[in-house]
Amino acid sequence: MKKNIIITSLLALALLGIPFGCADRLDIKPFQSQASDVGLKTESDLVGTLIGAYDGLQDTDSYGGDIMLLSDLWANRAHLRFRGTFAGLVQIASITNTSTSSVITTDNAWARDIWANAYRTINIANLVLENLSLSVGAVRPTNTVQGEALFIRGSLYFELARLYGRNWQDGDPNQNLAVPLVLTSTPFEENKLTDANLPARATVAAVYAQAKADLTLASTLLPSSNLHYASKWAALAQLSRIALMQGDFAAALDASNQVIQSGVYTLAPAFNDLWFNFINFGGVAPKEYVFYMRMTQQDGTNGLNTYYGATISSIPGTAGRGDCDVQTAFVNLHETADVRRGYFQVTSRRLSRKHLDRFGHVPVIRLSEMYLTRAEANFRLGSTTGDTPLNDINRVRNRVGLANLAVVDLAAILLERSLELAFEGHRLHDIKRTQGVTLGSSATAPNGPAWNSPKLILPIPLREIEVNKKLVQNEGYQ
């Protein structure tokens, strides 16, 4: 009996002692994440972080589709009806001048998510830019890494300024507010967050200047060809867009002409070759894409496909909610022979065929845009840099089965632009910069809100206003 007790006591102490002696058992490291103090230590980590920034840019909330989607849906009922049930998109699509119209509420999910994902991605780009010293150029040239991060940050600031701030020509860009400028990465420790992490809105001029500076520097750092990543020409193409928004036609001309004359990109022979990248071409992107978000079966969601596309029985590989119903009035803008006039899939709705492919890429910039930009800039400046506006327009026309025009005017150039680039995210910004008027919903109310209406600017998201008292709400949303 006594012996047993001794044995049992020893056993008991041993059992108690195993975990007692191992208090550090509670100190465990995560298995599928990296702690922030070890996650960014090498060049491979740096390039991996840059890839993470591309992943953010590819998100449907950014260039994966939504940034472009809003531009075509917004106050465009006569040409494009939104027949889905996402309240946030219904609000944006139903904006008209009539009192019955929907309003965009400050909790609009698209206003919230586009903002949040852009800043999430900008934070990653900032991390890359702050840690360039890790690069020795073995994995990827240091200049390329820097240029790509600048391209991503500059592009997003440009888009944010256009969506959340007044147009460049609308009042004083040095007074009008755009979005906060965050140019340093956020600390990883809660106790290091400061008031600087609750920034106020910067002016439209300041945000444009930042975007221009980022993209200009990027255009000098990036290589001429860079797979599906940002190239020198992608940066210049973005600069041409900024210049157009600012009415700086000389800069727009210079940038677009450089992209065209680089010779890296060529117009696809047939309009249909630009689309169905996966279904018809196994994922090979056309030579016309200057910058695009690449989709694979493993990665990425084509956000334009989600709303413009639909599952068509006769075309395996198509998908989408079929929410965007193109109206007859838009079709009738096309000449009869125009290939684009027939580029629709008719179900109970009329859907653009551009975005039917479930795994199709999302084009951000195509070469034809550069021709249209060069034509417009040359026309406005009375110059013929690169080529005449007439020749540039006829290039775009010929590809869709249309005969040459004999003369062009600004209206013809802008019409061609709206037909060629329809449903690719240009419409609203083109209306704003040309100080046009959006479309109303009917014959008696042909006009929607004017180019400078506060109804064509997103609200600062309610969620952000609630956590950051320094943010001032946009007009019409107070």
Place this chain on the structure above:
Amino acid sequence: MGQAVSVRVRGNSSISASNEPLYVVDGVPITTGSQSNFGGATNPLVDLNPNDIESMEILKDAAAGAIYGSRAANGVVLITTKKGKSGKTQVTFNYQTGYSESSRRVAFANSEQYATLLFEGAKYLDDANGIPTNDPGSDTEFLNGFFDYNSYGQWAANKTKTYEWQDVVFQKGAYNQADIQFSGGNENTKFFASGQYLKQGGIIIGNELERMTGRLNLDQKVTDWLTIGMNMNFARTYNRRLPDDNAFSNPLQSVALPPLTPNVIPVGQPGAGLPAGTPPGDLQIPIYYNPQITVDYSRFAQESFRNFSSSYATAKLLPGLIFQTEFGFDVLSQTEEGYFQSQTRRNQTRATRGLGTNRSTFIMNYNTNNYFNYTKKFGKSDLSATVGMQYQQSSTRTNFTEGLDFPSDSYQKIASAATISGGSSTETQFRFLSYFARANYKFADKYLLTLSGRIDGSSRFGANNRYGFFPAVSAGWILSEEGFLKGIEVISFLKLRGSYGIVGNSEIGNFPQLGLYTGDASYVGIGGQRPSQIGNPNLRWETNKQFDIGIDFGFFNNRLTGEIDYYNRRSEDLLLNVNLSSTTGFNSVVRNLGSLENTGFELVLNSQNTVGAFKWNTSFNIAANRGKVLNINGQIITGGLAALPNRVQEGQNIGVFYAPEYAGVDPANGDALFYKNTANPDGTIDRSTVNNANYSQAARTVVGDPNPDYVMGLTNSFSYKGIDLSVLFSAVLGNDISIYGLGQYSSANAIYEDNQTADQMARWQKPGDITRVPQARYYAGNGNQASSRFIVDGSFVRLRNVSLGYTLPKSLLNRVKLDRVRIYVTGQNLALFTSYPLWDPEVNADSFDSNIAKGNDFYTPPQPRTILFGINIGL
């Protein structure tokens, strides 16, 4: 089925950390988090056979829970399984069969009403736009075409034909369950063994559950000072699952489909005879995806193998001193396998040539308790003391593979997929290390005192604050033992008790203390990483201070017994997911911040109304809890639907609904109105109203509270000779539910083409109409925005259970050599009394359920009404 349930012991004690109680089965804290990766959350407790449970004890106050320390902040549910008894081996056999069906339907518009509403909306729009309704470009004409297209061309000919989509969705599910139990043993060896088979069909198409469990509990006296034992339980559960509620493929969402769309493709159309929308039929009909296609042309099965086992050894070291060591495992091995045929491709957009998924989850949770217990009697004093330690480690590993492009739908394993489109493996872990001590002292069988303390360490905190100390004290006074009450015959038992203690909560997910990168940010085949979390190295335990005072009583020879309790629980250093400005690149961070309080009363009464041949017992309980957020430093914390969120707000209960207040309909023009509710300069509230155009000017305010005021239960049981009857009513009063999930589409005066609940027929039609339903306006917002219009009272009284049984007389049984035969019939959820407009007020939306997001209905199916016939035989 096998869905998760939320259990709240005395209100919500936390905001971001878990509010679920700790479940302990035979000493082992078990895995209770949902492991579902498809559809709604599931509850791993489903793997436990309820018939194996000997007792279930809920530890509510701090003193009772203190031995579980940090883990007890939300209460502890102690489950003890049955043990064998020495003597003749008892064999019990039980069989139940019956069915379940939907207990309630919601009235939706018929085809005529549906078309009327939409045409009214379209006419409004056409008038506003100045387009004649017969113009080809008018919305009215569009709808004419739409109705025709979506009815396979049949609407024009027959405008009254209505197809009831709820009929397609709901089914009668068969229920069959067989049990066998053996129990017995001798002086030294005791055993309990059981087996169960259950097969249950869901009340919604495509849902099915099958479970097999087996158990062996064995206790062996090895020597006069050593006893060892082992409890072993294994279970296999097969669950054919449905998509979660926020999915077009959720069968219940088909109520949104137009009532004029046939359920089955009509003769003469491609795909005739198949469910609407099935290829080769037109994929664009119905307007939304028909969930029946997913039921027919895909499968998604969750199959889990579960083993809870624990062993123990108890050694008597010295007189009064024992040492007990317990070691337990809870192993969950689960696979979820799905295959979506090409017919589902409108919904599973990548399933053009088939989509297969396979996910396995392996959770290994082990626990050891080692403690000494000493008991001693001296004079009138009884002393018992315990000291020991506990260590728990739980690791979760998952694997995932997804494949596309199968040769045909005959091949459904990913081995046949031409494209591997996704794959992943994950691992995470948590550990707890604790030391505890407790002493109970009793004097003269009248005065009771317990002191306890526990030190808990958790891997979820940084090194600085890893350990917390959680003490508790409780005292009791049995007044009925005092001389001055001894003589009073009415009082058979009277006890006063009180306790105070501190417990902790660390249920916030793993690794919140660390800033993190996550490597899931690849782009086009190149791996990438992203910052995924801001860490908080100073995080510490959320603490919960609990005070409880109560009376236990028995009157009239204990024919009337009961308990009355008052408690106050105050949670401090709340572990909060605090919203950050998104300009940081992050949405939230975990902080210790603020406090909240729960106060409540509980009353339990048990009465033997009649004794003798006819027995009638009544048991009644009522609980009232008032929660209040005291301080969260002005943070904004929300959950649930973004537009109509549940919110945490100082001075309010957790999860109150926050939206503009609906002011009804302007009788002049049918506009939906909202109260501005903004503060005037003089401090009064502006009660003027705005319509849709100025909706943003209407201030959001608290418009409802999902937490009930009272929860009640009433059981009456009767028995006479061999007949027994038991009737249980349960009631929840004073809680609000948001129906915005469905309401924004289907109770929104026909803004979209979704079918409308029948109550929308009360819409405004002409000047002077007084109604709460605004004018129908097609694709033009008119009251569809979030507001108190969609907050409704969720109070209900439910006839939860009625059970009628008959035990055959012994005289009869002796002849057939049986110990006991009882036949019975049980009905669950036979009646529901409520004003709630949708299926069932007992809601918890799959997609939005969280600590904060309670009381949201998002196409949530009703509780099943189940009728079972059973027989119980004892050999």
